[in-house]
Amino acid sequence: MIAVGGYEGEGVAILGLGRSGLSAARALRAGGARPVLWDDNPDARARAAEEGFELREFTRAGGFEGIATLVVSPGIPHLYPAPNEAIAAAWAAGVPVDNDIGLFFRALGQGAWDALDTPPKVIAVTGSNGKSTTSALIHHVLGAAGRASQLAGNIGRGVLDIEPPGEAGVIVLELSSYQTELARALTPDIAVFTNLTPDHLDRHGGLGGYFAAKRRLFAEGGPDRAVIGVDETEGRFLANQLSTAPADDRVIRVSVAAKPAGPGWQVAARKGFLTEWRKGRQVASIDLREVRGLPGAHNHQNACAAYAAVRALGLGPRQIEAGFHSFEGLPHRSQIVAEAGGVTFVNDSKATNVDSALKALLAFDRVRWICGGLMKEGGLDALGPGFAHVEKAYVIGREAAGFALGLSGVEAEICTDMATAVARAAAEAQPGETVLLAPAAASFDQYDNFEKRGDDFAAQVTAALGAGSGR
Structure with a gap:
């Protein structure tokens, strides 16, 4: 404590x-x-x-x-x-x-760190999507490299439940907008912004308020280093606000949409390869295509953000690459729960909004898609680019019929409950296909939380495979 x-x-x-x-x-x-x-x-x-x-x-x-x-x-x-x-x-x-985040940073400032040769560091991660995976990946890579690390905040333990960090210790915090919007002290050594897509708009009074809550992590405390995803306008704005010159390496820009350009410190992933650029030159590269715990472009963005954060702490590219390969992913986030008969079953129950579900669809080529639940504002039109990857949708939730109407051009079967959806998808899936739970909706119409929904998916996959459903 x-x-x-x-x-x-x-x-x-x-x-x-x-x-x-x-x-x-x-x-x-x-x-x-x-x-x-x-x-x-x-x-x-x-x-x-x-x-x-x-x-x-x-x-x-x-x-x-x-x-x-x-x-x-x-x-x-x-x-x-x-x-x-x-x-x-x-x-x-x-x-x-x-809130407790403000108390945490205030308490760390009172710590007896003067006796330590290397004071502890705090890495804080926020953003709309990927912050949990990014935080867990940073924590995992540090541990694999022999650095003492604790994971807390919106993932793992409560921030005040962790042990006081010791010599060269690192605290990795995942912070939601609910946590950053109110904390009176926000002073991480390294702050990470993954991306921004519409979410929690009622809580923040619109997209501007939502971004403002995230931005406080960078504006209030002035981190020594800021890792910023720049594939959205808000990220580019934030990176520009924090930079004092084009070559200012206190800001590390992360992208999976554009090739690095300019003299600054940048980390990008394109066609499955992560590259690090400094002063206009590539200085390191990692092949992410065979990293099973990080499938798809959205996870490659998470890998870039994690890479940048631990590089800022002094880890080498080969150390980071080794940590990537031993990372198994997080439950309910692109989690492989079974493989049978050439079919892969993936639990991405955390894909509770349209943007995260689209990224999950784009990560796999031929998808039997289990989707639906308590729909959020904005409709389903933004899922369109992923529909080409869908062989068929199996829709769950109390609003299944209405949800299915929003899947224009996709063959959809209204299943309502998870057991029916998994059984039908497993029976119809062909070798080389993926049965993917990526709901694009909240879980509260049928489950207490997305974890319970993901656990049910995994249990129904086990039941369907045990029943010999074509595997």
Whole structure:
């Protein structure tokens, strides 16, 4: 645990008692603060009471008396579509609002690092798609190279649950827009921006607000190095904002869409090859085509971002390449769950929006596509470039019929449930094809989360293969 100091003897309110809320409460108590907690869920309050924490409903009169700051869990809206009532009450009382990410960076600044010859580093990764894989890949490559590393944030452990880093240690954080938009301290040594596509627009009041939340990671703390995906306008804008000259190597530009040009530090992937360019010259290359844990152009973009981050820490290209080859990928993200009869079964349940599903489709040539769920804003038209890769779609979810209507020109069978979709796809798949779960939709109409959906897919694949469905 990382103890959070600076609030000794003071009351600190914590709203929301999920993983991050309870973690923050424990870290604050360890640092000498007096945490005061609330959650609308009575079971969550009961768990907090069992640990001896004080409970208080902040929306009642005097709810913020004796409170120095309010720490909010990331799922609680503070601005759009409307401020949470307790947050509005904190504003009215003049109480600053923060989150566990802000506490984390504040606590690290208080660490006893003066005694270390090589202080720890923090790499923070944000973006719309690929941030989990990029974060996990950075962590894996560092470990494979013998560097002490911890993975936390929106993936792995809560940021305050990790151990205080030691000599030359590295903390890799995956940060969502919900986490970056509110943190009062954001001071990573290396910050990574993978890409930007529309998502969470209601929470941020539109695409501009969503980008602004991501941009705070770079604008608030001024990282020593910034790794920026420049295949969208927002990334090019951000890279330009952070650069002071064309050859400024504090910014490393990443692309899978354009050949590197200019004198700056760049990492690109084209036709399956990652290349590093500095001062207008190629200095390293890695063949990504045989890296099984990173299939498709979208994962090659993740590889470029991870490569740039660990290169900025001083790792060599061959060290990084070795780490890539031993990386098995993350569950629910282009995860191969079975291979039988020349057919590959891939779980990409994390493809919850149109952009990530399109990238999954483009990663494979002949796809039996399991899709559908709780549709998001914007429709399905942007999936069009991937339809040429689809042999047939098998649509699940309570809105399956409506979803299927959006798949213009694609043969679609309405299956509704996962068991039917997997059984039908497995029975019809031919050697050389891929049965791919890439829903392009949220899971909440049928599952608690995308992980449960992916687990169900894997279980149904096992059942279908065990039943001898043509394999």
